[in-house]
Every structure is written in C-alpha cells, then in structure tokens.
Amino acid sequence: MKKLLVGLAVVFVLLAVAGAGAFWWVEQAAHQAVAAPGAAPVEFTVPKGTSGRGLGVLLANQGLITDARIWRWHLFRRGSFSPKAGRHPVSASMTVAELAMALEGNPLPDDIPFLVVEGWRLRDTDAALTAAGYITAGAYITAASNPSRFTAPFPLPTTTLEGYLYPESYGVIPGKFDVEDFIQRQLNAFAERFFTPNREVISKSGRTLHEVVVMASMLEREEPVPAQRPLVAGILWKRVDKGYPLGVDATSRYVLAQWNDRKAFLQRLRDPEDPYNTRHRKGLPPGPIGAPTVESLQAAMAPTQSEFWYYLHDAQKTLRPSRNAEEHEALRKKYNVY
Numbered sequence: 001m002k003k004l005l006v007g008l009a010v011v012f013v014l015l016a017v018a019g020a021g022a023f024w025w026v027e028q029a030a031h032q033a034v035a036a037p038g039a040a041p042v043e044f045t046v047p048k049g050t051s052g053r054g055l056g057v058l059l060a061n062q063g064l065i066t067d068a069r070i071w072r073w074h075l076f077r078r079g080s081f082s083p084k085a086g087r088h089p090v091s092a093s094m095t096v097a098e099l100a101m102a103l104e105g106n107p108l109p110d111d112i113p114f115l116v117v118e119g120w121r122l123r124d125t126d127a128a129l130t131a132a133g134y135i136t137a138g139a140y141i142t143a144a145s146n147p148s149r150f151t152a153p154f155p156l157p158t159t160t161l162e163g164y165l166y167p168e169s170y171g172v173i174p175g176k177f178d179v180e181d182f183i184q185r186q187l188n189a190f191a192e193r194f195f196t197p198n199r200e201v202i203s204k205s206g207r208t209l210h211e212v213v214v215m216a217s218m219l220e221r222e223e224p225v226p227a228q229r230p231l232v233a234g235i236l237w238k239r240v241d242k243g244y245p246l247g248v249d250a251t252s253r254y255v256l257a258q259w260n261d262r263k264a265f266l267q268r269l270r271d272p273e274d275p276y277n278t279r280h281r282k283g284l285p286p287g288p289i290g291a292p293t294v295e296s297l298q299a300a301m302a303p304t305q306s307e308f309w310y311y312l313h314d315a316q317k318t319l320r321p322s323r324n325a326e327e328h329e330a331l332r333k334k335y336n337v338y
Contacts, residue, residue, distance in 0.1 A: 030074045034066060035092035044090045046103055052081040055103070064092055064099060071096055086110070111171030116186070118167045119220040119290040121254065122160070134177040143179045150180070152187045154195050154209055163213040163288025166190040193294045198301060205301050207237075214284045215300035216292035221250035228319050229299035235311055235321065237303050244309075246278040254289040312337045 033039075044062060046055065052075050056068030065071055074096045075081050081100060086107025090099055114132065116125055126140035143149070144165065147156040156164070165186035172182065195202070195209070202209055215236060219229045239246055252268040253259050254276050272280040276289070292300075308321035310328035314335040322328040332338060 030070055030077075030096040033093050033095050033098075034064060037093050039091045039093040041089050041091050043087045043108070044103070045087050046083045046085050046107070048085040050083075050085075052083055055083060059099065064090060064094070065096055074100065109171070111173045113169045114172045115169045116165070116167040116291065118293045119217075120167060121259075121290050122162050122165070123257075124259075125165070125291075129177075129179075134172065134174070135179055139179050140183070143183055150184055150187055152195075153191050156187075157210065157287075160287065161187070163217050163291060164190050165291055166193055167291040167293060194297045198298070202301055207301070211284060212297060212300045213292065214288050216296040217288035217290045218246075218248050218250060218285075219296040219299055220290060220292040221253075222248055223319065224317050225319070226293075226295035226299075229296055230302065230304040231306060231308070231321065232311060232319070233299045233303035234305050235308050238309065240283055243282050245280060245282050246284075248278045248285075251276045251278045251285045251289055254285070 042062070042064075044059070044064065047058075050058075053072050056065070056071030059065045059071060060068045078097075078100065081104070083100075083103040084105070084107050087110075088103055088105065088107050090102050094102065114129070114134070116128075120128075122141050122144050126135070126138060129135045129140050130137045144161040145159065147158060147161050150156065150161070152164075161183065165183060166189035168189060170182065170185060202212060205212065207215075215233060218236065219233055223229045223232045236246055236248070249265075249269065252274065253265055255274075256264050256268070258264075268274055268277060269279060271277055275281065276285045278285060306321070307323050309323060310325065311319055311321040312328070312331055312335065314320055314337065320331050320335065322331055
C-alpha cells in the first residue's frame, strides 16, 4: 500500500511538472512572434461569422502563428475576444497577443482611392480606369456619351459629359466597380462643389452654365496658378465678346490621342478647319476640353476685368499680360515665346 501511494505521488508530481512545463511553453509561445521584428506587413481577413477560435487555423495557414492550439489557449486565458470582420494589417512579427488586439481594431476600408486628375479628358480617365483593371477600354467614354442615363440639378448636355465630371479622388472597391455609378458620383461632386453653392451667381453672370464649363476647362490647362485664373478669364471673355480669336493652344490638343504629342499638336495648329483651333476660329471651342476644378469654374463665372487683351507665360510659367498686340509681341521677343 505504501509503495502504491509513493507511486501515485510520483505520477502526480510528474504530471504536475509536465503540466507546468506545458503551461510555461504555451505561455511563452503566445508571447513570441513567428518572425523577427520588421517583417513586412500583410493583410489578414476576418470572414464574417467566423468564431474567434476558428481564426486560429486561418492564422496558422497564413504563417502568422505556428500552432492553432496556441491561439485557442491564448483566447481561453484572455477571456473575451471580439474580432471585427474585414481586412486587417498585421505582421508575422506580432505575437499572438498582439494579433488578437489587432483583429479587434477597425478593419481597413473596402475602397481604395482612384484619382481623376485636374484637366483630364474623358479619354484620359478611361485609360486610367482601364490600366487599373476596373473597366474594359472605352467603357467610361461610352457611358459618359449617354447623358440621358444620369441625373443632375442642372441641364446636362445631350451628347457628352465632358467637363462636368468633377476631378478629385474617389474611393472605389476592386471587383465591384460600376462605371455608371462612378460617373453619377462625379456629377454629384460637380453639383456639390460648384453648381449648388453658386446657382444664383451663375444665373446673374450673363453666361450659361455650359459656357462657364467650357471656359473653365481652358483655364485649367492654360493657367497653372489658380489665383491668376480670374485675370486670364477676363482677357478671354473680352476676346469672345469682341469677336477676337482666343488663341488658346490647349484647345488644339483636345483631340490628340496623347496630349503632349508635339508633332501632332503643331499639325493641328496649322489646320484652320479644325473646330478646336482657337488661333483661327472665333468664339468658344465646340465644348469643354477637360475636367475643370472649382477654382477654374469660379474664375470663369466671376472673371477679373482689366486693361489687358493678351497674355503669355515665360519659361518659369509666370503670367505676362499685355494691353495690345505691340506689347504682346515685345514680350514674345523678350521671353522667347513663340
């Protein structure tokens, strides 16, 4: 009997030692990362409806922990655990405890930014969306060429939405991109940024909204400094009203496949039949030449009156206005602008 008790005591001690060893090992493992500090961040997705314990296998499969049992032990010791469904930025340098804390934080937003650059034409936005894999080539242009499918608190053109699709950064969800929804958001932004707050001013400006948009699209390309656009707008409106050609070379680039194709641009400048050639043709071009920002739209709506009739930019892009053709020609020679 004594030997039996001694044997049981030995077994108990051995079990206690083994249990203590296992406890120590698991606790140590829970506070050790798979990788050394500095491992590259990765995304880990918490699926909707997945239990906290069920995440252990997913974490192990992604190489973020060594054993799902360690994860379950940590949750047992931790008590409450409320992971948030979605994508989380994590790293193999995180311990099990740190991973658990990260998965309870706010997940990454589903959308990612897509930038429509100021002055872009429909074809430029179409090319960027195609390159990003959101659309097939031409889908954006096709949709924007059917304005009747969209709504706005202002009259929409009948043939194209060029100039009305506001340029800024938009959040998009890869795999769920809808080109018509995207265009409607751009129209909404145009209304919110410009039309709605300026409705009365536009109506009293003596110009139609479309005329303002056409002028603003030229200002966006012509004058790089927003503060100087009202002065340029005043010069251009005065030339329109007096029947003088505008001489805005940016309009001759509108139809080019590549905006900066100089050879093709020079050919367009020499073509008096080109409806967008404002060196030869009087008045506004047939339509907007790109997407203007609110600064350009406001300048077109409220131009600055001045004594100037001409302007040019020197090599440093500084605006050089002039009062007459003689002064303009002198500035051309002075700054070697032709």
